[in-house]
Amino acid sequence: MFISSKQLIGSVAAAFALVLTSGATSPLVAQSVPGVTATEVVLGGLHPCSGPASAYCTIGKGAAAYFAYVNDKGGVNGRKITYKDLDDAYSPPQAMQLARQLVEQDHVFAMFNTLGTPSNTAIRPYLNQNQVPQLYVATGATTWAHDSSQYPWTIGWQPDYQSEAIIYARNLLKVAPNAKIGVIYQNDDYGKDYLAGLHKGLGPKSSLIVKEVSYETTDPDVSSQIGQLKASGADTFFIFATPKFALQSLVIAAQQSWHPTIYLNNVSANDVVMKGATEKGGATATAGVISVGYLKDPLDPRWANDSGLALFKQIMAKYAPGVDTSNLFYMYGCGAAYTMVDTLQKAGRDLTRQKLMDAAIHLNEANNPFVMPGIVVQTTPSNHFPITQEQLAKYDNGRFVPFGSIIDARPIIASESK
Numbered sequence: 001m002f003i004s005s006k007q008l009i010g011s012v013a014a015a016f017a018l019v020l021t022s023g024a025t026s027p028l029v030a031q032s033v034p035g036v037t038a039t040e041v042v043l044g045g046l047h048p049c050s051g052p053a054s055a056y057c058t059i060g061k062g063a064a065a066y067f068a069y070v071n072d073k074g075g076v077n078g079r080k081i082t083y084k085d086l087d088d089a090y091s092p093p094q095a096m097q098l099a100r101q102l103v104e105q106d107h108v109f110a111m112f113n114t115l116g117t118p119s120n121t122a123i124r125p126y127l128n129q130n131q132v133p134q135l136y137v138a139t140g141a142t143t144w145a146h147d148s149s150q151y152p153w154t155i156g157w158q159p160d161y162q163s164e165a166i167i168y169a170r171n172l173l174k175v176a177p178n179a180k181i182g183v184i185y186q187n188d189d190y191g192k193d194y195l196a197g198l199h200k201g202l203g204p205k206s207s208l209i210v211k212e213v214s215y216e217t218t219d220p221d222v223s224s225q226i227g228q229l230k231a232s233g234a235d236t237f238f239i240f241a242t243p244k245f246a247l248q249s250l251v252i253a254a255q256q257s258w259h260p261t262i263y264l265n266n267v268s269a270n271d272v273v274m275k276g277a278t279e280k281g282g283a284t285a286t287a288g289v290i291s292v293g294y295l296k297d298p299l300d301p302r303w304a305n306d307s308g309l310a311l312f313k314q315i316m317a318k319y320a321p322g323v324d325t326s327n328l329f330y331m332y333g334c335g336a337a338y339t340m341v342d343t344l345q346k347a348g349r350d351l352t353r354q355k356l357m358d359a360a361i362h363l364n365e366a367n368n369p370f371v372m373p374g375i376v377v378q379t380t381p382s383n384h385f386p387i388t389q390e391q392l393a394k395y396d397n398g399r400f401v402p403f404g405s406i407i408d409a410r411p412i413i414a415s416e417s418k
Contacts, residue, residue, distance in 0.1 A: 033109065033351060033352055033353065034103075034107040034108070034109060034353075035106075035107050035108045035109030035110070036079070036109050036351050037079075038078075038079075039078070039079055039080060040079055040080055040081075040082055041076065041079045041080075041081055041082070041109050041344065041351065042081075042082045042083075042084065042106065042107065042108045042109050043067075043081060043082070043083050043084070043108060043109060043110055043111070043112045043340070044083075044084045044085075044086070044099075044102035044103070044106060044108035044110070044111050044112070045060060045063070045083065045084070045085040045086070045111060045112045045113050045114050046085070046086055046087075046088040046095050046098055046099070046111075046114040046115065046119055046123075047059055047060035047085055047086075047087065047088070047113075047114070047115045047138070048087060048088060048089050048090035048115060048116065049087040049089075050087055050089045051089035051090045051091065051217075052090055052217040052218070052242065052244055052245075053090040053115070053116065053217070053242045053243070053244065054089075054090075054244075055242070055243035055244065055270070055272060055273070055329070056090075056115050056116075056138070056242075056243070056329060057087070058323070058327055058329040058330050058333065059113065059115060059138055059329045059330075059332050059333040059336075060085040060113070060115075060333060061320055061323070061330065061333060062316075062320070062329065062330035062331065062332060062333020062334045062337070063083065063085070063112070063113055063333035063334065063336060063337040063340075064083050064085060064319070064320075064333075064337075065315050065316055065318075065319035065320040065330070065333070065334065066315060066319075066333065066334045066337035066338060066341070067081045067083050067337055067341075068319040069315045069318070069319055070337075070341050076341055076344040076345055077344070077345060077348065077349045077351070078349065079351075081341075081344075083112070084102060084106055084108060086098045086101075086102070088114075088119055090115075090116055090118070090119065090217065090242075091119070092118045092119055092121070092122035093122070095114070095116075095118075095119035095120075095122050095123055096122050096123055096126065099111065099114075099123040099126060099127065100126070103126075103127070103130060103132055108132070109133075109351070109353065109356075110132060110133035110134075110135055110353065110356060111123075111127060111132060111133065111134045111135065112135050112136060112336075112337075112340050113135070113136050113137065113138050113157070113333070113336050113337075113340070114134070114137055114138065115137075115138040115139065116138070116139055116190070117139045117141040117143075117188065117189045117190035117193070118188055118189065118190065120134070120137045120139055120141070120144075120154075121141070121143070121189060124151050124154050125151075127153060127154070128150075128151045128152070128153045128154060131153055131353060131354075132153065132353065133153050133353055133356050133357055133360065134151075134153055134154040134155070135154075135155050135340060135343070135356075135360055136155060136156070136157035136336050136339055136340060136386070137154065137155070137156055137157065138157065138158070138332075138336065139156070139158075139190065140156065140158045140159055140160045140161040140164065140193075140266075140267070141156075141160070141161060141189060141190065141193050142160045142161065142162045142163075142193055142197075143189070143193075144156035144160075144384055144385065145160065145383065145384045145385045148382075148384040152357070153357060154384070155360055155361070155379065155384045155386070156384060156385050156386065157336050157339065157377075157386050157387060158266075158267075158294070158332075158387055159266075159292075159294060159385070159387050159388055159389070159390050159409055160193075160385055160388075160409070161190070161193040161194045161197055161240075161265070162193055162194070162196055162197030162200060163197065163388065163390075163409030163410070164194070164197065164265065164266060164292055164390065164409070165194045165195075165196075165197025165198040165200075165201055165238075165240070165265075166197050166198075166200055166201035166409070167201070167292060167390060167392065167407055167409060168198065168201065168238065168263045168290070168292075169197075169198055169200075169201025169202045170201055171290070171392060172202075172236065172261075172263070173201075173202065173205060176236065176261065177205070178208075179208055179235060179236040179261070180208065180210045180232075180233055180234045180235050180236065181202075181208050181209040181210060181211075181234055181236045181237075181238060182209075182210060182211045182212075182213075182229035182230075182232055182234030182236070182237050182238070182260070183195060183198065183209060183211070183212045183213070183229075183237075183238040183240065184213050184214070184215065184222060184225050184226070184229065184237075184238070184239055184240065184241060184245075184249055185212070185213075185214050185215075185238075185240040185241070186214065186215060186217065186240065186241055186242060186245070187214035187215060187216055188217075190242075191214065191240050191241070194238075194240035194265055195212065195240060198238060198240075210232045210233060210234050211228060211229050211232035211234055213225040213228050213229060215241070215245055217242070217245075219245075221248050221252070222241075222245055222248050222249055222252065223252050225249075226249060226252040226253050226256060226258070227256065229253075229258075230253070230256055230258040234260060235260050235261065236260050236261045236262075236263070237249075237253065237258075237260040237261065237262045237263070238262075238263045239262065239263065239264045239265065239268070240265050241265070241268055242267070242268060243267075243268045243270060243272070243273045246264060246265070246268035246273055247268075247273045247276050247277050247280075250262070250264075250273075250277035250281055250285045250286060250289070251277050251280045251281035251285055252281075253281075253285070254277075254281035254282055254284050254285035255281060259284055261288070261290070262288070262289045262290065263289075263290045263291070264289050264290070264291045265291070266291055266292050266293065266294075266390070269289075269291035269292075269293070269328075269393075269395075269400060270327065270328050270329060271299060271324075271326045271327055271328060271399075272324070272327055272329075274286050274289070274395060274398075274400075275398075278398075286395050287395065287396070288394060288395065288396070289394070289395040290392065290393070290394050290395075291392075291393055291395070291400060292390040292391060292392055292393060293372070293390065293391055293393050293400060293402060294371055294372055294375050294387055294389060294390050294391070295328060295331050295332060295335055295370060295371055295372065296308055296309055296312075296331065296370060296371065296372055297328060297331075297399065297400060298312070298313075298325050298326050298328070298331065299326050299398070299399040299400075300399060300400075300401075300402075307369065308369030308370055311369055312325070312330075312331055312334055312369075312370060313325055315334065316330060331370055334370050335368055335370035335371055338368050338369065338370060339363070339365060339368060339377055339386065342363070342365055342368075343356060343359045343360050343363065344356070344359075346359035346362075347359040360379065361379050361380060361381045361384070362379065362380070362381075363377055363378055363379040363386055364376065364378050365377035365378065365386075371387070372391065372406070374389070374406050375387065375389045375406065376389070383410075385410075388408055388409045388410040389406050389407065389408050389409065390406070390407055390409060391403075391404065391405070391406045391407065392404050392407070
């Protein structure tokens, strides 16, 4: 049978229309976006709710509470957030297995706030290869920014560890230029990042470090390491550790009657750690400990009438009832989740992974209610560290008391890298 060119064109047009309306798979039709429907967006995350870093489990719970609050307000651009947060026990192999599960079986739209340098480093190549956003990771490893050209789908959130250590070093050189320094650090990329920052900050005065000791996350305790540091004659003690080992370090030093000036990294400067160390080691175990902050501390009377703190307590009371709201890790979770929601909002209703990343590298969030006033959550295509500002604080009478002005770490790390 002869078919005219007019009939042929009409048949092709009809077939093409059928493809468009039937939802059939075709190269001409955009595939559906994983983890996104008309009413839902699915996010995945990993936090250690077991293992040596289980204190950080509360971060995921804080984020989940904030997402529940947002969902009750109607969600983001008409979509409710489903947050699948799994326990990787701070184990990189387990993190890899669970990341694959979330991407390939649960079909998450993006990974959000996975905790830990080892875990995020393990899953980063896989997520970037598959162009799955790895957003606002809960670690300050400098690699998230320094290697962003190689891993463009990964972005940090909190200030980077090297900048934090540089701030401590500069403070020490100002107040005690002849100090004798002892350091304990976790023997992985996380601990070594802090150690590298300390050396950068001290510069030619790195000779002030008289002893460096490391620990493994599988160690039962750090008694021998603290003994070595005390025997070195150090009068200043830098603790670059996760909460379990930070608490042990504070307590064991006090038990060994070693009372140096102590600098404690921010990720362990938590009320749970400080209260636990005070209870087990006495007031001298924690008095005068120096750290930094960038979140609103629920124990700080400055925020007693603050709307952001009121919102935080309201959210936790409804969506995580009974938790200890003095635990700053819950505040961290809410703060990071706020940025995630902000990013989803900016990415728009026609959501794709690329649009999410475009929004994530153009942040200018001056109103995050959970971070300290004056601190801006900001990114650019060349800056993958949203928060770069911190303020020194000293532990006194059961809480960290800020002192000095807010320090922007970005120009510090830039000058040290020259």
